[in-house]
Each structure stands twice: as C-alpha cells, then as structure tokens.
Amino acid sequence: FTTRQDTLFGATFMSLAAEHPLALELATAEQRPRVEAFIEKVKKTDRIKRSADDLEKEGVFTGSYCINPVTNAKMPIYLANFVLMDYGTGAVMAVPTHDQRDFEFARKYDLPMQVVIVPEGEQLDPATMTEAFTGEGIMVNSGRFDGGSNTEAKEAIADFLEKEGIGKKTVNFRLRDWGISRQRYWGNPIPVINCDLCGVVPVPLDHLPVVLPMDAAFTGEGGNPLARVEGFVNCSCPQCGEAARRETDTMDTFVQSSWYFLRYCSPKFAAGPLDREKVEAWMPVDQYIGGIEHAVLHLLYARFFTKVLRDLGYCNVDEPFSNLLTQGMVIKDGAKMSKSKGNVVDPNALIERYGADTARLFSLFAAPPEKDLDWSDQGVDGSYRFLNRVWRLLFEVLPAIKGAGAPDPGKLSGEGKNLRRAVHKTIKKVTEDIEDRFHFNTAIAAVMELVNAIQAFNRKGAPENVAVVREAVESVVRLIAPFVPHFAEELWSELGHEGTLEESGWPGYDADATVDEELTVVIQVNGKLRSKLMVAPEVQEEAVKSAALADEKVQPFLEGKSVKKVVYVPGKLVNIVVG
Numbered sequence: 001f002t003t004r005q006d007t008l009f010g011a012t013f014m015s016l017a018a019e020h021p022l023a024l025e026l027a028t029a030e031q032r033p034r035v036e037a038f039i040e041k042v043k044k045t046d047r048i049k050r051s052a053d054d055l056e057k058e059g060v061f062t063g064s065y066c067i068n069p070v071t072n073a074k075m076p077i078y079l080a081n082f083v084l085m086d087y088g089t090g091a092v093m094a095v096p097t098h099d100q101r102d103f104e105f106a107r108k109y110d111l112p113m114q115v116v117i118v119p120e121g122e123q124l125d126p127a128t129m130t131e132a133f134t135g136e137g138i139m140v141n142s143g144r145f146d147g148g149s150n151t152e153a154k155e156a157i158a159d160f161l162e163k164e165g166i167g168k169k170t171v172n173f174r175l176r177d178w179g180i181s182r183q184r185y186w187g188n189p190i191p192v193i194n195c196d197l198c199g200v201v202p203v204p205l206d207h208l209p210v211v212l213p214m215d216a217a218f219t220g221e222g223g224n225p226l227a228r229v230e231g232f233v234n235c236s237c238p239q240c241g242e243a244a245r246r247e248t249d250t251m252d253t254f255v256q257s258s259w260y261f262l263r264y265c266s267p268k269f270a271a272g273p274l275d276r277e278k279v280e281a282w283m284p285v286d287q288y289i290g291g292i293e294h295a296v297l298h299l300l301y302a303r304f305f306t307k308v309l310r311d312l313g314y315c316n317v318d319e320p321f322s323n324l325l326t327q328g329m330v331i332k333d334g335a336k337m338s339k340s341k342g343n344v345v346d347p348n349a350l351i352e353r354y355g356a357d358t359a360r361l362f363s364l365f366a367a368p369p370e371k372d373l374d375w376s377d378q379g380v381d382g383s384y385r386f387l388n389r390v391w392r393l394l395f396e397v398l399p400a401i402k403g404a405g406a407p408d409p410g411k412l413s414g415e416g417k418n419l420r421r422a423v424h425k426t427i428k429k430v431t432e433d434i435e436d437r438f439h440f441n442t443a444i445a446a447v448m449e450l451v452n453a454i455q456a457f458n459r460k461g462a463p464e465n466v467a468v469v470r471e472a473v474e475s476v477v478r479l480i481a482p483f484v485p486h487f488a489e490e491l492w493s494e495l496g497h498e499g500t501l502e503e504s505g506w507p508g509y510d511a512d513a514t515v516d517e518e519l520t521v522v523i524q525v526n527g528k529l530r531s532k533l534m535v536a537p538e539v540q541e542e543a544v545k546s547a548a549l550a551d552e553k554v555q556p557f558l559e560g561k562s563v564k565k566v567v568y569v570p571g572k573l574v575n576i577v578v579g
C-alpha cells in the first residue's frame, strides 16, 4: 500500500506490520527467532506510541525479498514497528529518500536509497541527505516518467499500474473499529445474556428494553457498579433456560448521541426504533448548535449512524444537520472558564444582584456566539445601566404616548420621518441578525442605537410625531424581548397591552420606511455648477465638503489652483472658492 506511487521507482525495501499474517510465514529459518522476538516486543508497545513521529524506528529483516514491479530490483522485506496493520494493507513500500520514517529506518539498517524527486533546479544525493525530501518536485530516475512534476506522475503511475494489472487505485478511510462498551453504570445496557451453554444470546425483543437497576451501590472502589447488582446480573438464558449472566457493560454515550435526533421525531413510537413518516416530516435538523469539540467525533458518528439507518431502510435522511453553529467559550482572566481552573462566575450571585435579564443581555451582547466571550464585570454593569435607561425612557414618555395609535406615514416629514425610518431599519436589522446569523450582539447594539435616537428626538415637535415615538418605544420593547423577556413583558404591560408580549408575535417592518432619503446637493466651483452629490439628510457638514472636493467632475476645476474657501448650505449646495 502507498499514497505516494509517484515515488515507486525509489522504493528500496518493504515494511510489514508486526501483526501482518505473512510476518511469520515470510521469516526464513535463520531469521525466525529474531522475527518472533520482534513481534512479541511490538505487541507490547502502545499503538499511539507506535504512530508517534519521535518513535525510535526499529525493525527486523524477515530474510525474504520481493520485486519492485517497475525497477525489478530485489527489495528486502522488513517488519517495522511504525507500520500499523490498519494503515492500508499493513504492508507498505518503503522509499527512504522521500519518507522521513523510512529514511530513519534505512539509515539505521543501512538500506539502499534512490532519489526519484528533486526540487526544481536542484540535485539530491542520498549519501549527503540529512532528512527525506517530502516536497513536490521533478521526477528523476523514474524511467519514462522523468522530467515531469511528481503530482502529474501520481496519476500517470497509478494508471500505468492499473493497465499493467499490477496495482489498483483505492480509497483508504483512516477509520478504526470503535469499542462501544464501557464498564460503568450510566449508559444504555447492551441487551445480551451470557450463557455457559449457549454463549452470547440476545435478549428477546419482548423482554426489551433492559432497564438499569435503581439500587446499584456506588462504592467508589472501581469496577462496574452494575456487576455487583445480583438482581440485574443473574437471569436465565432465553435459549436454554439455564442460569445465565446478564451483560453488565453499557454502551458509550456516543452511541445514543449519534441518533437521538431521529428518535426525538417520534419518542413514543413503539413499533420500532423510528417512525419513518415522522422522521420524514421533521428531519433534517435545521440548526445544530454545539461546541467545536464535537466537530470530529459526535458529528461524524451522527452522520455515520444516519447514513447506515438510511441504508437499512429505517429512514430516508441523508444528512442529519442542515446548519451547524459552533459556539465559542467563555474566557475569564485570559483562561477558559472551567470548574477545574476555579475561575467560574456564579450566575446565581449575578442574578441576585442584577436579575436574570441583565445576565442574559450581557452574555449575548459581549460577543457573537461563534467567538469566545471575554467575561467582564464592567460589561455586566453596562448592560444593567442600559436596561435602566430604557426603563426611565419609557416612563418619561408614557403619559404623552399612552393613547397614541399607529403613525400615518403620509403625514410625516422631517424629524418624525427620520425616527420612523430608524425604527423600521432597526426592526429589519435585528430580525436579520437573529434569524440569519445569530449575531445577537449586533442586534442588541442596534436597539441601543434606536434608544439613543429616541432620547435625542424632539418630542415637542409636530403632534403627529407622538405616534412615531409610541411606535419607536414599543419597538424597542419588542426587539429586546428575546434577550430580556421578563423586563420586556413588564414594559409591554405598562404600555397598556392586554395580552402578553410573547403572544403578540415578532414585529414586521415597512420596507418603504427603511429606504434612505437622499438630498441632492449641487457642487459649484466659483459659483458655477460643476457636479451633484446625493447625501443622507443627517449627513455631517465635513463629510459633504470632502466628498465635494474629491468629486471627479470637480477635480479638473481645482487642478493647479488653491482652495480658498468651501461654503456649505445644508442640504442644498457646496460652493468651492478657488484662486
């Protein structure tokens, strides 16, 4: 097996896993004692250690040879401690010049080396190499494949081997068997019974489910507490009726977390594991949320189980989750907040002091959910002050807006129109931030801006603006409700509503009202019209002036001259005086 067939011409020996079925068979009589001793030694080595880069490479010559199919060279067959049985076929061609482990091995046992890839424009000499060359490069010493790039040679050599009938392309999944049994109480029982006469016997369907006993003693002495519960362990064999022992290993929790979402579609279904119709109606999960630590294990297993259950005809789901959000961690004083580090914040103390709403608002405001959240006590205080501001604002305007109805867009102008635009833009933004991106922090920031706009609003203006203020305040209450539900319900009731805010639904926005109003500002140079600018009504004077000076139609009239003065008539014109 190899993933580097482009280096086939450089293969000078063969490495077998010690567990390989041919390992002993290939050993010559002379080498056999050494081979046997080596196999025993490797068996005792931890497999994780065997895959580590810094493992001291060791091996033993079997005494046998094989033929390199492209060079016809005789290659000695070794057993090597770093070759694992589940890597490919457990028999790996060794190319010491282009694989670091093979390089170390060849140096140690003085095995031949042949360079077959060189960096472009360079030479490599095996005698002076200090490590394997594993980069991309140009093929050499590889017969008809010389001169090309090794990436192209990969395909070409694979095709060549297939055509010659001496090899074939394959996909090799780097997966291992998964031992799902655990020696602990807390897990789903494995429904089998061990009988001395019949062996392992499945618990009959009508005896399922096997339920964990409630009287297991947790002694802390090690071993599985289940194994000590006689009433659970002792049973009769479903096959022969003789006394037998119930399996006390339970399943790894990963087993159930791999398909619970399918069962959740029909938790009471008794005729099988899954109600196909219900699964069809509910799955896939629209939005999955979890920590990044689940990205490789749980999510991969969940996909496996789903696809296997689909292939077995239990459901028709291909992918279980449509969207995944991996939320960040909470950081305190520069470290991940954890019980073991002792840097946790007690939410109860926070809730007692500020209330649950403040605690929620701060957590959601501090960072977007996929980023880590830096915990800060000042931040909590800031959220508390904001809620107080909203509270005071509402009671300040309440007497004036109490009886007001909905604003009439046709009657609004100036300030009133601008505030209404801010309201509907905010509804739009908060809706999108929550629904599309889960960016609660920017949603909350948008509500804060709206509160500022209401506070700055001249409430003594046109009488029709009272309705605008009412709509604005009411929108603030509705938009912050998902973050501070208790607080919002209270204010909703103060606004005179009969039902709950929760029942009133989510506010919609008037798309027409969100369109920015633009004013046309003409640009003159020495009193002559040269260009026009479109600006927002609330634009600052400095911004208009610099935009006018930078305007490309204006530029030619400024060339070689000095600007003496720039006059701005708000919302109407900019006059640039040059000389």
Ligand SMILES: [Zn+2]
Pocket (backbone or CB within 6 Å): 195, 196, 197, 198, 199, 237, 238, 239, 240, 241, 242, 244
């Ligand atoms: Zn039996």
